[in-house]
Amino acid sequence: MNLQQEINQQLVRYMELIPGTSAFIDARTPGSHLKDNFCIIGAGVAESSRQHVHIRDTAGFNIGAAGQPPGIKNSLHSHRTAELFVVFKGQFRLYWGNDGEYDAVLSKGDVISIPTNLFRGFEVVGRDYGFMYSVLGGDDSGGGVIWHPEVIKNSQGHGLYLRADGSLADTQAGDEVPAEDELMPLLTEQEMQQFDTYTTEQMMPYVALSKDYRPVVNDFAGVDYQQFALTGSPLANYDFQVKSHDEVSIQAYRLENQAKLPMHTRKEKQVLINFSGDTEIEIKHQGETAKVLLTTGDVLNVPVGAELSLANVRGESFTYCILGSDQPEKPEVL
Known part of the structure; x- marks a missing residue:
C-alpha cells in the first residue's frame, strides 16, 4: 500500500459517517431514542459490539461524535478520562451535577473540556439538528461509561441491558436477557457522594466560546x-x-x-x-x-x-x- 492509499483510508468524510442507534443503554429510552452515535477514530465508549467504527486504531485518544434532533437527550453519565466537545451544528444544552442541576447552552464552534468524576448529559435545543465532535482521552476510554442510577432504571424494559463488564445485551438483536447477577450494579448513595459538582460559574473556565x-x-x-x-x-x-x-x-x-x-x-x-x-x-x-x-x-x-x-x-x-x-x-x- 502506498502513502496515498494509506491516507485515503485515514480520511473520514462527514457525508459518509455511519451512525449507531443502539450504542448505549439509554438508546431506546423515550427522550433519548432518536440520538445517533458516531465512532470516527477508535471505538470510544460505545457499549455495543455492533457499533460501526470508521478507523479502529488509535494513538492515545478517540474521536467520536453525537448527533440528535431537538429535545433528544444524552443521559447523565461520567467518565474517568477526558471528554471534550466541539459543537459543529445546532445548539446544545449541557447539564451536569448529580441531579443535572446546572447547565449552559453551547453553539457552533464552542469548545468545552468537561472535568472527570462529574455527571454530565446534553440535549439539543432550538429547531435544528445538533451535531458535535467528541474527544475522549486514552486508548481504552477509561473503562467505559459510568451511568447515573436513574438512567439504568429508566432503560429497563426497552431491550437494552448493561452487563457488569460494560458490554451491552440487545434483545431486539437476538441477545438473551442477562441474569440478575450479570447486570451492572447501581451506584450506591455513598458512591454518588464521591462525585464532584461545579456551579455554572465554576464551569465556564472550561469553555472556549467561538466568539471569544x-x-x-x-x-x-x-x-x-x-x-x-x-x-x-x-x-x-x-x-x-x-x-x-x-x-x-x-x-x-x-x-x-x-x-x-x-x-x-x-x-x-x-x-x-x-x-x-x-x-x-x-x-x-x-x-x-x-x-x-x-x-x-x-x-x-x-x-x-x-x-x-x-x-x-x-x-x-x-x-x-x-x-x-x-x-x-x-x-x-x-
Missing part, C-alpha cells in the same frame, strides 16, 4: 493566518484559553486567500477536523507524498511522525488540530 477565541503567537512566521490555542495544560508552552489536564489538547487554524502553512512535523499524534471551508493537506512520510482535500466536517487521522502542510483553497477555512498531549511541543518547520 483569541489568536496566539503564530507557530509559522511569515504566513498570514490566525492560530488559536483552545484547550491544554497550564504548564504548556502555549497560552491555552481552557487550562486543563486532559492528556490531549486542541488548537485551530483560520486560513484565507490561499494562505498555506509550511511543511512541518510534530512529535505528538495529530487528528485534523476541518470545521469549515476547503483545506488541502499535503503529507510526506517515509519518502512518499500524498495530498487530500478536506471539505466541511471531514476528519483526517495523520500518521505519527508525518510531515504535513495545510493550504486554504478558497474563501475561508477553519481547521481544528487535536494533539495527543496537553503539553504539546512547538512544531518543527521544515
Whole structure:
C-alpha cells in the first residue's frame, strides 16, 4: 500500500459517517431514542459490539461524535478520562451535577473540556439538528461509561441491558436477557457522594466560546493566518484559553486567500477536523507524498511522525488540530 492509499483510508468524510442507534443503554429510552452515535477514530465508549467504527486504531485518544434532533437527550453519565466537545451544528444544552442541576447552552464552534468524576448529559435545543465532535482521552476510554442510577432504571424494559463488564445485551438483536447477577450494579448513595459538582460559574473556565477565541503567537512566521490555542495544560508552552489536564489538547487554524502553512512535523499524534471551508493537506512520510482535500466536517487521522502542510483553497477555512498531549511541543518547520 502506498502513502496515498494509506491516507485515503485515514480520511473520514462527514457525508459518509455511519451512525449507531443502539450504542448505549439509554438508546431506546423515550427522550433519548432518536440520538445517533458516531465512532470516527477508535471505538470510544460505545457499549455495543455492533457499533460501526470508521478507523479502529488509535494513538492515545478517540474521536467520536453525537448527533440528535431537538429535545433528544444524552443521559447523565461520567467518565474517568477526558471528554471534550466541539459543537459543529445546532445548539446544545449541557447539564451536569448529580441531579443535572446546572447547565449552559453551547453553539457552533464552542469548545468545552468537561472535568472527570462529574455527571454530565446534553440535549439539543432550538429547531435544528445538533451535531458535535467528541474527544475522549486514552486508548481504552477509561473503562467505559459510568451511568447515573436513574438512567439504568429508566432503560429497563426497552431491550437494552448493561452487563457488569460494560458490554451491552440487545434483545431486539437476538441477545438473551442477562441474569440478575450479570447486570451492572447501581451506584450506591455513598458512591454518588464521591462525585464532584461545579456551579455554572465554576464551569465556564472550561469553555472556549467561538466568539471569544483569541489568536496566539503564530507557530509559522511569515504566513498570514490566525492560530488559536483552545484547550491544554497550564504548564504548556502555549497560552491555552481552557487550562486543563486532559492528556490531549486542541488548537485551530483560520486560513484565507490561499494562505498555506509550511511543511512541518510534530512529535505528538495529530487528528485534523476541518470545521469549515476547503483545506488541502499535503503529507510526506517515509519518502512518499500524498495530498487530500478536506471539505466541511471531514476528519483526517495523520500518521505519527508525518510531515504535513495545510493550504486554504478558497474563501475561508477553519481547521481544528487535536494533539495527543496537553503539553504539546512547538512544531518543527521544515
